[in-house]
Amino acid sequence: MEKPKREYQKGNVTVTWNPNICTHSGICARGLPNVFKPKEKPWIQTEGATEDEIVNQVKQCPSGALGYRLAR
Numbered sequence: 349m350e351k352p353k354r355e356y357q358k359g360n361v362t363v364t365w366n367p368n369i370c371t372h373s374g375i376c377a378r379g380l381p382n383v384f385k386p387k388e389k390p391w392i393q394t395e396g397a398t399e400d401e402i403v404n405q406v407k408q409c410p411s412g413a414l415g416y417r418l419a420r
């Protein structure tokens with residue numbers, strides 16, 4: 349069964365994560381270990397970096413599991 353998509357807020361940025369397509373490559377956790385913490389709950393802790401840092405890391409997700417939206 350499909351798992352629900354999750355959302356995490358950081359100021360004007362909403363980070364989205366689709367657990368169904370995450371390949372657990374660990375690229376996010378290596379790039380920003382203060383935000384992406386696979387062993388913790390919630391596993392994305394947006395207080396650990398700036399909005400720009402988070403967006404830049406989200407763009408490097410190879411599977412497309414991570415995404416983001418900007419509030420206007």
Ligand code: SF4
Pocket residue numbers: 369370371372373374375376377408409410411412413414
């Ligand atoms: S970089 Fe993307 S695919 Fe890799 S663990 Fe993080 S969310 Fe999953």
